[in-house]
Amino acid sequence: MTIVRNRWLEIATVAIIGVSLFRSMTVVADVTQGDVQRIMYVHVPSAWLAFLAFMVTMVGSAAWLRTKDQRWDRLAASSAEIGVVFTGLAIVAGMIWAKPVWGQFWTWEPRLVTTALLFFIYLGYLALRRAVIDPVQRARRAAIMGIVAAVQIPIVYYSVNWWRSLHQPSSARSIDTPLRITLLLGVVAFTFAYAVLLRRRLELARLEEELDAKRFEQSQSVAGADITVPSLASHPHD
Amino acid sequence: MTFWRQVYEVARKDLLVESRTAEVALMTAPFGAAALILIPLAIGTDAPLLSQLGPGLYWIVVLLFGMLVILRKSAVDGQAQRDLVRLLGIEPAAAFAGATVATSALVLFFEVALGPILIALYNPELRGWPWLFVILPLVATGMGLLGTIASGVTTSIGTRTSLTPLLIVPLSLPLLMGATQALEGLRLGRGIVPWLILLFAVDLALAVSGVLAARPLEEAVT
8 A cells, every 4th residue: 555655646647548548549540541640649748748848947947046946956957858858759759640641751841840949959958957067057057048948839839820831730629529538638648657757857866966965075085085194204205 | 337338338348359350250251151152062053943042041051150150259258258347347137238239240240241142142032122121130139149148058168169059059940930931921022020020029038038047147157
């Protein structure tokens, strides 16, 4: 019972992902596209999750600048990492879906291009974090980029409306009810997965910070010993 | 000293440094011009095709080679300069605004310098050209803002020269889209107001972000 209490989120996530997977495989296929349309149940929730993750990064960044509490920085960084993974998944799933439907993996289509650039923006954000060693400086610089990078999110979202092209605009309301329910189930399942991953990543980030702090303490004591231990009496040239 | 006077003095200082070295005029602009000459050799010298592709290629060159203009600014701003500006009591927001004004002016100069070369080599359709007086400054301002913010967050980082373009280029997408689509709209005789609004909105969002982030940025490089 203790395991169930401690792991209720993980257990619920596995259950809902299982139901979502089963439903996406068994729900009636799209009349026009056939079974290939089922990839929508991975593609759309991945894209939704990427937006959610990057919005959380923006909120965490703004909160860090306001409070200087490292927990907000960990939230922003962890969410950005998950967002990058799911943006990549959305792009790959979209490309697999595009091949049979559009005839090619990639087209120079606004939603694809803006999403790919969103991926690179947050890769840059993560690269910036790796480039700065001091935790406070890293948090400060990353927080600014975390807010500026969020400018891109509405552009990606509205790109299908602004530049009408191959990619269809949001159609969640217009598709048949069984398909819509399956899609929403997928979104809920992915959101649960995000919560689990975020919780684990936050814990990992906290442990990483503790480890860094311990390493720093140890390196300080070694340097101190080097400076204080040698004496003139033991010098080889004396 | 008033806020605007501080902005003026910071911008003047940056432009004075540029006027002494003339890096943008004598090095970056010829480098961009050389790129515009080389591109047709790679994609073919078909005149109608080049006429159609010219404006898009121009914006790509402005965006990518504009990085050199932006990086130049962060390279000349050493720790001693930053310390001096701080000791003089310059407001962080004024320092940010001044640096942005100077960088935007240099990017605008770069854009204008490449314009005649584009016209001479690619012979693009110039329908609605007076709109360029609006489009060019809007793009230059956006790049200046983005460059000043990105240069601020990457100051004194060892990998700055690689990291800054990685941060700026994907974020400049709305500027590139706004500029290219506006020119395309002019060519086809369509309305370009939505694209100008996009450019203005992005500039405004970046300006607000930059001014709000000016103090944390200053603390970050201390």
